[in-house]
Amino acid sequence: MQIYMVGGAVRDALLGLPVQDHDWVVVGATPEELVAQGFLPVGKDFPVFLHPDTREEYALARTERKTARGYHGFTVQAAPDVTLEQDLARRDLTINSIAVSAQASRTKGQFDIDLEALIDPYGGRQDLQNKVLRHVTGAFREDPVRILRVARFAARFADFSVAPETQALMRAMVDDGEVDALVPERVWQELARGLMEHRPSRLFDVLRDCGALQKLLPEVDRLWGVPQRADYHPEVDTGVHLMMVLDMAAQLGASLPVRFACLTHDLGKGTTPAEVLPRHTGHEERSVELLKDVCQRLRVPTECRELADVVAREHGNIHRSSEFGAAALVRLLERCDAFRKPQRFAEALLACECDARGRLGLQDQPYPQRQRLLAALASAQAVPTSAIAASAQLAGADGKKIGELIHAARVQAVEQWLASPAPH
Structure with a gap:
């Protein structure tokens, strides 16, 4: 059994960014072997396990085969003979397809990583240096969620460009109707994460460039080309303003x-x-x-x-x-x-x-x-609404009248504030 750190943890370490989450792949093992070592199975669609001490996720190396449209249209194979290179090939971008062998400390949950011993069969490190978002293999087109992920990474890494061949592949996926099969929950999940990135505008730039925005959010896509009001810089249309x-x-x-x-x-x-x-x-x-x-x-x-x-x-x-x-x-x-x-x-x-x-x-x-x-x-x-309500009830006022009295008191309080010498 061999264990590798893969994906975002390696990418961020190479970029000099803080490593938030560790993503582990196990090669040459069976689910039974991991369970025997105390790992807790949690995966529903494919074998994923929690480490007995660190509680981090460990996934068995796996391959995927497209069986239907959409995000769930896959058959997953996880077996001891699946190689690390095969597992990396199913990932979305080359910058997320870099691995490094790691030795885990089960007592402290800390890991020593030799970044000089990278396993990088798809050129991810070069793309990191060139600041390019590039798909790994043609298998990219089998999962439409990857279009959203590329857009989200563009929003996170604002100085990265999308490789022309990846942009063309995403456009072909949209034209083939793959985006139409996305489930709403996953679309929202990726959009929400993209909105929270450093440059959310790039999320929508990428989606618009490949035609996915028109499919997923036509209400937003329609804003480009719509003029702003004359006093709101008419040379910038509503989409650009957004x-x-x-x-x-x-x-x-x-x-x-x-x-x-x-x-x-x-x-x-x-x-x-x-x-x-x-x-x-x-x-x-x-x-x-x-x-x-x-x-x-x-x-x-x-x-x-x-x-x-x-x-x-x-x-x-x-x-x-x-x-x-x-x-x-x-x-x-x-x-x-x-x-x-x-x-x-x-x-x-x-x-x-x-x-x-x-x-x-x-x-x-x-x-x-x-x-x-x-x-x-x-x-x-600051208006004492409870006192006003209590007094009005004693006088026999109904709920509507009490509401009117509270409203009037609030207007009076704001009038006094407006008339005060304090700047506002």
């Missing part, structure tokens, strides 16, 4: 819900009627409807869906909120459910800041609306 917004979200360290809200807040501009271009009148309502379709199709988590809905509905009003008086500010806070969910409201404001600063020449500009609305919320939150 990419700038996503990269601004990454620059500001935004959470996944914020980044998804940034991705989807302007979907309605892709369906703007010609007669209202370039003002995009009513695009908020159209964005909300398209957002529902996207979230249903990809089974987007509730936290992401709810924040994106708030941002799609209200981002225009949030941008214009510096013009609002007390009553309009309180109505905006109520529509955003800011009193019940202040943290979500704060994230909505961050998404709007990304939108405002994701424009040419405005990347370093402040976004005063964010602090102004947070301050307005704080002043309205």
Whole structure:
């Protein structure tokens, strides 16, 4: 039995990056031999085991044979005679197909790796040096998830290019309908991971270049070529603006819900009627409807869906909120459910800041609306709602009347804040 470290751990070590996860392949062993040594079997589709001390995953070397379309259309063979080179051949990119023999310390879970003794049958180290994302073999085309993975790696390693032959292969896969067989959960998983990378715009650049974006997110793909408003740098179309917004979200360290809200807040501009271009009148309502379709199709988590809905509905009003008086500010806070969910409201404001600063020449500009609305919320939150409700109940008021009294008190509190000498 021989054990090798493979994949991302070796790649990141060669790049001088922190190694987060260890990926192990076992050659020349059977499941029974690993179990006898205390390994715990956990794999459903192929033999994967947890190390008895470190709890890291060890997979038996395996080959795969395509049997049907899509992500699950494979027959897996794991046997003692499967070689390391055969196992590496089934991987996606050459930079992930490098291995090194490693000696494990079962007491401390630490490993000594000889990086001079690399096993690199597919030229991964050269591609790392040249900063190229290249598929390993023609078997790449058998798994459409690999298109998403290439796009995600492009977002992570922003200075890497996609090899022309890999780009052509991905385009052929899209044309052959392989992407149509992807399951929603896996699409969302890869999109979410790509959104959280250093340069999320590159995820969409790669998907768009091979035609996959039109299949997976046609609502986003339609935004390229759509003009921006005349006062929003019309030389930059809506698709390009969207990419700038996503990269601004990454620059500001935004959470996944914020980044998804940034991705989807302007979907309605892709369906703007010609007669209202370039003002995009009513695009908020159209964005909300398209957002529902996207979230249903990809089974987007509730936290992401709810924040994106708030941002799609209200981002225009949030941008214009510096013009609002007390009553309009309180109505905006109520529509955003800011009193019940202040943290979500704060994230909505961050998404709007990304939108405002994701424009040419405005990347370093402040976004005063964010602090102004947070301050307005704080002043309205200071209203003693329980005392108002209790007093109103004693006077025989019903729920509707109590709500009106609380609303009025909040408006009054915001009016006082607006009239205060403190800057806002």
